[in-house]
Amino acid sequence: MYDPEQPWKRASVKDPDTWPSFDNAYEQYCCVESFKGGGLVLTRKDDLVAVNMDNCFDANGELTEKAARVVKELDTYTEVSPSGKGLRLIARGRLPEGRRRSGKLEMYDCDRFVTITGNVYGGEKTVENRTEELLAVHSRELGGGNGSAAPSPPPEPVSEPPRHEDEEVLEAMFKSKNGAKLQKLYDGDNSDYDDDKSRGDLALMGGLAFFTNYHPEQAERLFRASKRV
Numbered sequence: 001m002y003d004p005e006q007p008w009k010r011a012s013v014k015d016p017d018t019w020p021s022f023d024n025a026y027e028q029y030c031c032v033e034s035f036k037g038g039g040l041v042l043t044r045k046d047d048l049v050a051v052n053m054d055n056c057f058d059a060n061g062e063l064t065e066k067a068a069r070v071v072k073e074l075d076t077y078t079e080v081s082p083s084g085k086g087l088r089l090i091a092r093g094r095l096p097e098g099r100r101r102s103g104k105l106e107m108y109d110c111d112r113f114v115t116i117t118g119n120v121y122g123g124e125k126t127v128e129n130r131t132e133e134l135l136a137v138h139s140r141e142l143g144g145g146n147g148s149a150a151p152s153p154p155p156e157p158v159s160e161p162p163r164h165e166d167e168e169v170l171e172a173m174f175k176s177k178n179g180a181k182l183q184k185l186y187d188g189d190n191s192d193y194d195d196d197k198s199r200g201d202l203a204l205m206g207g208l209a210f211f212t213n214y215h216p217e218q219a220e221r222l223f224r225a226s227k228r229v
Helices: 022-031 065-074 131-142 166-174 179-186 197-211 216-225
Strands: 006-010 038-042 048-053 077-080 087-092 105-108 112-116
Touching: 038 048, 048 065, 048 112, 048 131, 065 087, 065 131, 087 112, 087 131, 105 131, 166 179, 166 197, 166 216, 179 197, 197 216
Parallel strands: none
Antiparallel strands: 038 112, 048 087, 048 105, 077 087
8 A cells, every 4th residue: 555645655544644544545547557456445443354265275176164154144335355266255354463464364344454346246335334253253263252242453564575686577567568658657757647657656656566566665676766756
């Protein structure tokens, strides 16, 4: 997630000033080719809970027994994750104190950004209030809680080294389908974007985010090394 006003900077789940509105996010998604989708931030002020399940399809494309049980139990909005191999469920409720992840299942209700694909699984459903069901799933799958809903602790920051050197990232980006446009942007040329610097900044940052595998420090470093700043 990036700040639309400063696209070279990663947005923060704890700073609402860095979050775009829905209309802003949708506009950038429509006009910036490198952006692949949107998402939402879970906060203590709302009552949304995200349940993530990875690798929950078997070789025949059917849900595993564990995944099918969770989907049936929560009976709420469900979509296929960006990888195509998992599911994300969104429900209303709160989680108890305790673990947020065990194996291939995660549950979060605050201080978390979750992607939204819109690739609905199992038919159209609204986001339902499932507080009791969420508590039951949490107790069974994550091993605990005290049975009463409470805000979850913030996730621990994860710091991983870039997968590729800066030169390799730029080479791959410039050789991509949209490489010519991205090269011009990197050189400070906004002519493909109606000479709109803000749109150019967003487009380049979208490309850098994608080709750095969304590594914030490396994307920011490459953006600052361009002729745009």
